[in-house]
Amino acid sequence: MAQGSMQSSLQHPIGLYMHVPFCVSKCAYCDFASYASREVDIPRYVDAVVREIARRGELAGHPRADTVFLGGGTPSLLDEFQVTRILDALFGAFPVEEGAEITCECNPGTLTTAFVQALGKAGVNRLSLGAQAAQSRLLRLIGRVHDWEEVIASVEIARQAGFDNLNLDLMFGLPSQTAADFQETLSAAMTLRPTHVACYGLIVEEGTPICRDIAVGKLVLPEEEVEREMYELARQTLAEHGFHQYEISNFAREGYACRHNLGCWTRVPYLGFGCAAHSFFDECRTMNPSELDAYLAGEEPKTERVSEEEARFESMMLGLRMTRGVKDEDFARMHGMGIREAFGEKLDQPIGGGLLEWHEGALRLTRLGMDLQNSVLVDLM
Numbered sequence: 001m002a003q004g005s006m007q008s009s010l011q012h013p014i015g016l017y018m019h020v021p022f023c024v025s026k027c028a029y030c031d032f033a034s035y036a037s038r039e040v041d042i043p044r045y046v047d048a049v050v051r052e053i054a055r056r057g058e059l060a061g062h063p064r065a066d067t068v069f070l071g072g073g074t075p076s077l078l079d080e081f082q083v084t085r086i087l088d089a090l091f092g093a094f095p096v097e098e099g100a101e102i103t104c105e106c107n108p109g110t111l112t113t114a115f116v117q118a119l120g121k122a123g124v125n126r127l128s129l130g131a132q133a134a135q136s137r138l139l140r141l142i143g144r145v146h147d148w149e150e151v152i153a154s155v156e157i158a159r160q161a162g163f164d165n166l167n168l169d170l171m172f173g174l175p176s177q178t179a180a181d182f183q184e185t186l187s188a189a190m191t192l193r194p195t196h197v198a199c200y201g202l203i204v205e206e207g208t209p210i211c212r213d214i215a216v217g218k219l220v221l222p223e224e225e226v227e228r229e230m231y232e233l234a235r236q237t238l239a240e241h242g243f244h245q246y247e248i249s250n251f252a253r254e255g256y257a258c259r260h261n262l263g264c265w266t267r268v269p270y271l272g273f274g275c276a277a278h279s280f281f282d283e284c285r286t287m288n289p290s291e292l293d294a295y296l297a298g299e300e301p302k303t304e305r306v307s308e309e310e311a312r313f314e315s316m317m318l319g320l321r322m323t324r325g326v327k328d329e330d331f332a333r334m335h336g337m338g339i340r341e342a343f344g345e346k347l348d349q350p351i352g353g354g355l356l357e358w359h360e361g362a363l364r365l366t367r368l369g370m371d372l373q374n375s376v377l378v379d380l381m
């Protein structure tokens with residue numbers, strides 16, 4: 001982290017991330033830093049993050065920002081005064097550029113008109129809704145607290161408050177989910193006219209309730225080829241509705257790709273605030289305490305400098321998520337050497353195996369490579 005309180009000399013504006021680690025209840029698949037039934041701690045948490053934002057803005061030299069992301073957890077569990085206080089603190093500590101992308105994640109069933117209006121008034125211009133699936137049986141099974149009617153109601157609340165830039169998160173590969181279920185979810189999502197859709201395959205994390213239920217045979221995951229079929233359905237359906245796939249899981253209408261995430265995948269510096277938030281700034285990665293109590297008790301973050309070799313690998317690991325891949329020219333500007341010079345023979349196997357390809361001066365994953373991204377990364381390590 002840059003020390004001192006001088007004005008930042010960063011050329012490119014940074015991203016700002018704020019983590020809200022509170023949820024109504026814990027979803028069965030979730031291993032994110034989120035806490036159910038801790039709403040009583042929200043006022044104390046807001047005080048702590050407002051202090052952190054001011055302190056770190058000063059330390060970093062108040063760099064300009066052009067993306068802001070309130071994520072969670074469930075930011076829509078805050079009330080309108082709390083969220084406004086946090087946004088005011090961010091805008092007070094960092095000059096946020098005109099036209100910046102300012103996103104707030106929300107969960108259906110927690111979104112109120114007062115909250116959305118407060119977001120609009122404070123300058124938030126993009127909402128991301130965790131919609132997940134159109135079938136109540138699947139939503140219940142994964143522990144979501146809402147049904148699809150509440151997704152529709154939340155979109156309505158958002159539109160009435162003037163929000164047109166909406167992302168919907170959808171999930172596939174859920175236990176007992178069929179390709180027909182997922183097609184129904186995609187179709188239902190399309191009727192809500194989002195500008196952006198993120199489709200995530202379920203990752204079964206150790207220690208989660210869903211993992212235990214799968215282990216004892218209470219829940220059964222779809223076969224691998226069914227899961228692949230669902231992913232293909234997403235690609236086809238979204239393409240038919242004018243969405244462009246710009247990342248493994250992300251699809252956007254023209255001009256609506258998430259600039260905050262694009263910044264993270266291209267190693268634009270960002271500062272993250274709150275429990276479990278990460279930052280990348282001044283070639284250092286900083287991790288705030290992942291436990292809420294430790295964060296509230298003022299435990300110090302951990303900071304590691306990223307070595308040049310790690311930085312080159314990160315550029316590939318993050319950049320290959322994007323369908324456009326990693327431009328050789330950008331890589332050389334960032335690392336002082338081209339991709340071929342940095343990775344040499346390590347490129348031969350994934351290129352020869354049809355997992356990576358050169359396209360218009362960029363190295364990108366092929367369609368097969370997208371399915372086998374981890375094996376490409378192992379080759380490049």
Ligand code: SF4
Nearest residue numbers: 023026027030034073
């Ligand atoms: S809403 Fe999101 S963060 Fe909260 S428990 Fe569910 S998956 Fe986890």
